[in-house]
Amino acid sequence: MISRAQADPDLHVLRSALSLVEGRERSALEAARFGLYVAFDQGDVEAAQRWAGAVRAALLTVRADDARARRLLALAEGAIARLEEGCR
Numbered sequence: 001m002i003s004r005a006q007a008d009p010d011l012h013v014l015r016s017a018l019s020l021v022e023g024r025e026r027s028a029l030e031a032a033r034f035g036l037y038v039a040f041d042q043g044d045v046e047a048a049q050r051w052a053g054a055v056r057a058a059l060l061t062v063r064a065d066d067a068r069a070r071r072l073l074a075l076a077e078g079a080i081a082r083l084e085e086g087c088r
Contacts, residue, residue, distance in 0.1 A: 001048065002086035004040035010079035011037055014055060017076035020062050020069050029058040036083065048087040055080050 004011075014033045018026055032054035039048035059077060064070040 001043060001045045001088070002040070003043075004037065007037075007040040007083055007086060010083050011040070013075050013079035017059065017062065017072055020064070020072060025058065025061045028061070029055070032058050040083075040086075045087055049084070052080060052084045052087060055083075 011033065014029075014036075018029055018033075021029055032051055036048060036051035036055055039045075039051050059073065059080065062069075062073055062076075064073045
């Protein structure tokens with residue numbers, strides 16, 4: 001498993017994706033991203049895998065109505081894929 005410091009750039013990309021969402025969807029994405037952050041910080045592979053799934057599920061609720069939003073969502077999807085790989 002990669003360290004939290006190694007995961008930080010991708011965790012930051014996910015934080016940037018929060019700008020795309022509001023309300024309950026934003027809260028869900030914030031909570032899942034924070035859970036993933038903590039799991040990497042504690043080196044807990046199983047928790048990181050579960051939280052990565054929660055982040056991925058929260059990203060599915062994000063609407064990308066313009067080119068900027070679609071690009072940011074694509075970056076977030078790439079970040080979560082790298083983080084999932086780092087959970088192994």
